[in-house]
Amino acid sequence: MMVVEFGYIFLVLTIVFSFFQFCQPILQNFIKNKTGEFIRIDKCANIVFFSTFLSFICLTYAFVVSDFSLEITVKNSNSELPLIYKMTGVWGNHEGSILLWLLVMTLFGFIFSRHKLKNIDLKNIILSIQGCLCFLIGLFVIVTSNPFERIFPPKIEGSDLNPLLQDPGLAIHPPFLYLGYVGFSIVYSMAVGLLIKKKCSKDFIALMKPWIFMSWIFLTIGIGLGSWWAYYELGWGGFWFWDPVENASLLPWLTATALLHSILVVEKKETLITWTILLSIITFSLSLLGTFLVRSGVLVSVHAFANDPGRGLFILLLLLSIFGFGIFIFLKNYKNFLDNKNIEILSKEGAISLNNIFMVTISATILLGTIYPLISDAFFNKKISVGAPFFNAVIIPFVGPLILGMILGPFLKWGRDDILKVFNRLKPLIIFLFIITLIYWYFENQGPVVSIVSFTLAIWLIVSSLFEIFYNSLLRFKNKQKEFWKLPSKIFAQATAHIGVALVIIGATGGSVLKEEKIQFQKLGEFIKVHGYEIEFNNMENKLIDNYRSDYATFKVYKNDEFIKNLYPEKRYYNTGKQVTTEAAIHSTFFGDIYIAIGERNESFSDFQSWTTRIWFNPFIIWIWAGVFFMASGGIISLLKSYRKV
Amino acid sequence: MKNKIATIAFVVIFIINYETKAIEPDEILQDQILENRAKNISKELRCLVCQNEDINNSNADIAKDLRLLIRDELLNGKTDQEIINFIHSRYGDFILYKPPIRFYTIFLWVFPFIFFFSFLILFFKKKK
Amino acid sequence: MRFFFALFFLICTVYALIIGLSKNPREVPSTLINQKIPNFESISIPSKKSFDALSLTADEVKIVNFFASWCPPCKIEHPQLMRLNHIDGVKIYGILKKDTHSSLEKFLKNLGNPYNAIVDDPKGKTGISWGVYGLPETFIIDKRGTIRYKHIGPIMERELPKIKIIINKLHEE
Numbered sequence: 001m002m003v004v005e006f007g008y009i010f011l012v013l014t015i016v017f018s019f020f021q022f023c024q025p026i027l028q029n030f031i032k033n034k035t036g037e038f039i040r041i042d043k044c045a046n047i048v049f050f051s052t053f054l055s056f057i058c059l060t061y062a063f064v065v066s067d068f069s070l071e072i073t074v075k076n077s078n079s080e081l082p083l084i085y086k087m088t089g090v091w092g093n094h095e096g097s098i099l100l101w102l103l104v105m106t107l108f109g110f111i112f113s114r115h116k117l118k119n120i121d122l123k124n125i126i127l128s129i130q131g132c133l134c135f136l137i138g139l140f141v142i143v144t145s146n147p148f149e150r151i152f153p154p155k156i157e158g159s160d161l162n163p164l165l166q167d168p169g170l171a172i173h174p175p176f177l178y179l180g181y182v183g184f185s186i187v188y189s190m191a192v193g194l195l196i197k198k199k200c201s202k203d204f205i206a207l208m209k210p211w212i213f214m215s216w217i218f219l220t221i222g223i224g225l226g227s228w229w230a231y232y233e234l235g236w237g238g239f240w241f242w243d244p245v246e247n248a249s250l251l252p253w254l255t256a257t258a259l260l261h262s263i264l265v266v267e268k269k270e271t272l273i274t275w276t277i278l279l280s281i282i283t284f285s286l287s288l289l290g291t292f293l294v295r296s297g298v299l300v301s302v303h304a305f306a307n308d309p310g311r312g313l314f315i316l317l318l319l320l321s322i323f324g325f326g327i328f329i330f331l332k333n334y335k336n337f338l339d340n341k342n343i344e345i346l347s348k349e350g351a352i353s354l355n356n357i358f359m360v361t362i363s364a365t366i367l368l369g370t371i372y373p374l375i376s377d378a379f380f381n382k383k384i385s386v387g388a389p390f391f392n393a394v395i396i397p398f399v400g401p402l403i404l405g406m407i408l409g410p411f412l413k414w415g416r417d418d419i420l421k422v423f424n425r426l427k428p429l430i431i432f433l434f435i436i437t438l439i440y441w442y443f444e445n446q447g448p449v450v451s452i453v454s455f456t457l458a459i460w461l462i463v464s465s466l467f468e469i470f471y472n473s474l475l476r477f478k479n480k481q482k483e484f485w486k487l488p489s490k491i492f493a494q495a496t497a498h499i500g501v502a503l504v505i506i507g508a509t510g511g512s513v514l515k516e517e518k519i520q521f522q523k524l525g526e527f528i529k530v531h532g533y534e535i536e537f538n539n540m541e542n543k544l545i546d547n548y549r550s551d552y553a554t555f556k557v558y559k560n561d562e563f564i565k566n567l568y569p570e571k572r573y574y575n576t577g578k579q580v581t582t583e584a585a586i587h588s589t590f591f592g593d594i595y596i597a598i599g600e601r602n603e604s605f606s607d608f609q610s611w612t613t614r615i616w617f618n619p620f621i622i623w624i625w626a627g628v629f630f631m632a633s634g635g636i637i638s639l640l641k642s643y644r645k646v
Numbered sequence: 647m648k649n650k651i652a653t654i655a656f657v658v659i660f661i662i663n664y665e666t667k668a669i670e671p672d673e674i675l676q677d678q679i680l681e682n683r684a685k686n687i688s689k690e691l692r693c694l695v696c697q698n699e700d701i702n703n704s705n706a707d708i709a710k711d712l713r714l715l716i717r718d719e720l721l722n723g724k725t726d727q728e729i730i731n732f733i734h735s736r737y738g739d740f741i742l743y744k745p746p747i748r749f750y751t752i753f754l755w756v757f758p759f760i761f762f763f764s765f766l767i768l769f770f771k772k773k774k
Numbered sequence: 775m776r777f778f779f780a781l782f783f784l785i786c787t788v789y790a791l792i793i794g795l796s797k798n799p800r801e802v803p804s805t806l807i808n809q810k811i812p813n814f815e816s817i818s819i820p821s822k823k824s825f826d827a828l829s830l831t832a833d834e835v836k837i838v839n840f841f842a843s844w845c846p847p848c849k850i851e852h853p854q855l856m857r858l859n860h861i862d863g864v865k866i867y868g869i870l871k872k873d874t875h876s877s878l879e880k881f882l883k884n885l886g887n888p889y890n891a892i893v894d895d896p897k898g899k900t901g902i903s904w905g906v907y908g909l910p911e912t913f914i915i916d917k918r919g920t921i922r923y924k925h926i927g928p929i930m931e932r933e934l935p936k937i938k939i940i941i942n943k944l945h946e947e
Contacts, residue, residue, distance in 0.1 A: 238703075241698070243698050244698070292791075296794075296795060297799070299794075299799055300697055300698050300799045312795045313792070316788070316791055316792065320788065331777070343770060345770055350770070356769075357762065357765045357769060361758055362758075364757070364758075364761050365757065365758040368754060368757055371790065372751075372754050373799070374790040374791060374794040375786065375787070375790040377793070377794070378789060379790065380750040382748075382750050383738065383739060383801070383803055384739040384742075384745045385739070385742060385743050385745070387690075387692065387698075387700070387743030387744070389689070389743050390744050390754075394755070394758050398758070398762070519674060521671045599668075612671055694802055695908055707872065707898065708901075711897065711901065714898075715899065715902055733902070735805060736806070736812075736902060736904070736905040737802065737805065737907070738802065738805040738905075740802050741802075
């Protein structure tokens, strides 16, 4: 099919023009006397984006029409697949997902080229760097991961998209993640551009801020979606497994959070610029490192793509070049951005710095833990595993002080603050927190200590965030400012985001430590009691749907003898392969989820049906997704404000 | 490469074999406290043939065998640490999700704290 | 100065990553190499000769093979076991993991019986004692009852020479 050929040609075009994009300022420098230009750099960025986009469309077309002359469609698609999964299956594999990466990278280059920057030189350098990144990734695609690779002879039918991926979650989780990861490519380019130019302006910082915020928001949502998808799709009710791929997404998120806070300090106090630049380089490098870890086969992961050491080596070299160049330029030129300002611990910038240190420490720890098996093997010839017990043990001690910092930080002044003044400012809050804590501890004196401490901290964080809004409104009221409730949006942004963090903590604690589990052989008609609910195994039927056969169960949920709803957990047997998936059924409430999954039929009984059923009550779990939503919203409020400025 | 195929074939029977499943009702102990201990021990042990799962949730044969062993030993009055030590002695460090503290893992365990305090000093050091 | 420290750490990390590319992250080394054979329960199978830990200290080279009839790679390696059985001074002992006796009979009838003796491991406990996590797994034991080599997965035809060399070496000790 000709479309496939065009897809390949467009990809080549992308590589060629991104190379021009990269070279343009360099050539411009050598041909200083020429009045004309070799080729306009923003035209390059346009061409690069559009050709990548067209290449991607061609690949999607091949999937949609089920063109099985391509290796990628044969391995990852099937003509019986519902249309949406034909389309999203494009990125449900290595080659397609890297092409999506590239697409997003060129898209952001295109958007950036449309900025009206006063300093044209700087803008061109940034576009050049971005062009180089696109060139390198494009090269990677065409050399090691060509999605347009043909298969001879063409097959009549494809294998199938992995049933676990045949889910709406697949449609949105990777795109959001990549928008996040790749957004930081622009931030990297901006930071390196700054280093090359050796100076920075306020306007430029104002431009960096929305890019950082936008990428952070996408990454936050992407990770949240991944966790949510794992929760309902895998049938275990777990939302975080410290799997290498999950860790890979968390690493840049943590440094991005530090970066996001730093840029606020830069904006306000014109300090921490070197730190911000360094974080920009590190965050994008971590995005690339994540890509390397999950596609190279060095680590065992439930998420791993088909592994290929050849690809792994290429990505590793890419990563080293990009990170290496960034660090090289940083070490060469960072002194131009140093300021001699001291940072007082008891100040807002001190609190933010402390937050940064926490974020970076946690990120470094997770990174070390994730790759440590490789280090132990290479240097000591010892094979070890590093899993959830390790990560929980080392990270939880940091979370407590981090939350305390988040509680105190917003109330500190910029510059040096006085501890007595702080205390006076916070007297009403401290009293209020004390009372609330006593009330909470009075009613909730059972349960593990971990959950009580965790909930207490989260409550403090929520209350103090709300108090901040109240306190600032009160100040404005006292100063006789009209419309005293119209606070600067950054206060709402921050309070919302921090409340989001508290919600995530509550949800994560409830959903892990306070989980209630009932696993049994359940007969049809039998009731099982969980957390005040009575759950009846009502019916089991055989259904043929789309491309699978389903053991389709009906459970009736009652509370206090009142019928709540029906739930339909399934076991799906896909027609194409021997794959079986467990589809859980979930009833979500404010206080927790009822989560039901079915196992196998109990063969020892023939005169009635008895099945293995697993029923969980997961307290507060939806607060995790709500928390992610709040965090993203906080970011969006801030983003909209900066966008209006730019 | 050919070794890889053999290894994959050897492993694949566990991925496709759905005769045994993740923890089944007949494995669960009556005693709630012992059962909780069994679950907590299981969460620290890696399923050696799976793609990064603990033995509590895994469908593999070895996971089920280990789950049963753990419960048997708990009923025999062994402590959690004794059971983990026994399994550790048979399968090595790889089966433990929490790396044991040895000379080759000490760096991993102390790193977070060293890193944190180094950074703290770096940031808040007074400049002239 | 702290940059040199960071650089050193970076180089170590990169080295580890590159080495990692060539290794198999799923290989689990055995802790029982150069250890005495572990204690295990000898559950005999009707009409088959049984063995115990003591048998494995006899003055000859022994091969202990964990297998089952439902395991496809076990069928693949079976011819190699038949050939190993023909070496003088080598005895092969089988441990049947999670299988039925009737399937065992069919399996041995169809593919041959290289086993000097076989015991049963219906619950997988013996497997755990030996650190076995999949099938087939084969151990080579020297004349003093020490485990000297573990082979994970089926013994393929091209690996037979290597196994023979190990057996010969242990023979000469």
